[in-house]
Amino acid sequence: MPNPDPARRNEKSRRAVLTATLDLLHDLPYPQLSIEGIATRAGVGKQTIYRWWPSKAAVLFDAFLLLSEDGEGALPVLPDTGDLRADLTLVLRATAAELNDPQLAAPMRALATEITHDPALAEAYHERLDAPLREAKRQRLRSAQAAGELDDDLDLDVAIDVIWGPVLNRWLQRSGPLSDEYIETLVTTVLEGMRRRSPCD
Amino acid sequence: MPNPDPARRNEKSRRAVLTATLDLLHDLPYPQLSIEGIATRAGVGKQTIYRWWPSKAAVLFDAFLLLSEDGEGALPVLPDTGDLRADLTLVLRATAAELNDPQLAAPMRALATEITHDPALAEAYHERLDAPLREAKRQRLRSAQAAGELDDDLDLDVAIDVIWGPVLNRWLQRSGPLSDEYIETLVTTVLEGMRRRSPCD
DNA sequence: AAAGCGAGACGAGACGTTGCGTATTGCAAA
């Protein structure tokens, strides 16, 4: 009797577990979230959780997946008004708003920290959650390249890191607020670069 | 009998606890690190730990503090050869080497993740560990401003985030290797900016 | 078609283990 048969899996129990996980995270910090607590809240046997998920982090990941699938069925797309600076500012502000929302912040922090300790989870994250979003960002930057706003030989992946890395980092490390001013300055710095220019602008 | 008297504290026990913490982190991931394990390894009573530290994270923080104080008594300074690009590349490579060293990586990951869940720890981190390093970075950038390499109205704190944020982020999220090529491209992108330039370089 | 059957997921919860944080006991140092 090796593995359980996914075909016979009870979808209702699955969703109950995931929503219970999200519910509980509204009230208590992730480290205090327990499998037993999830099972009780979901009205589910502990074994049902241990049967389908290898770890608390895996449950969290699926819960997160449920969240993002509910929000948007299709692939994410970044706004493209032709003004890259405006679009980036808009998107980063939206991101900041999400990160400042305690509702979403709790599971996001939890996922982010589990990823740093669990390589397997990290890979799943990049495949299922990060990749589509990253592709959307890449697409927007490609469009800006086509429009002549960006250098053609710019490394888009590095560019994405340079734009979003500081925001995520500031949030994770709590080094400061994700204010509009910060985002404004960030976008300017990234677009213009740090080097002094000869006076030809 | 309210608080213990720090004057009568046993320095030997203190160091035993902190070094035991670091030792244990070489062998097992941080989540599996237990107070009881530290006490046993250190040859110390559990109560001695609970008397002086409020949490596992606090022990970790002090252990980390011990590490950085051992490494360098004085304030850190970044190299300044007059060539900002070269200096940044050098420093980032050194940082990447540290982060790639499993010895140091374990406690660093642990500290980074605890910070995201514990605001009090985050503040202590920024005061005692991040601030001095950040000041050194700021100083180097100021020097570059004075040398005319950088714009005078550049926001140095944002600049620091833009340079170091992507590295830390890539490492925490395991989104890719901290290779020399990555650092090279990163430094170039940050210094030159993403925007297309009119041909006046 | 209807009744019987086996497999396997399910809710519930007991079980031994582990680590938590507290309390107690001598001992040693200041």
Added chain:
DNA sequence: TTTGCAATACGCAACGTCTCGTCTCGCTTT
């Protein structure tokens, strides 16, 4: 003589495994 110390017992909570009895399927047999 006071108080931090190592050691260890304690109650508690969550762990992960296990064993129940129930249920829901899909496949036979009639």
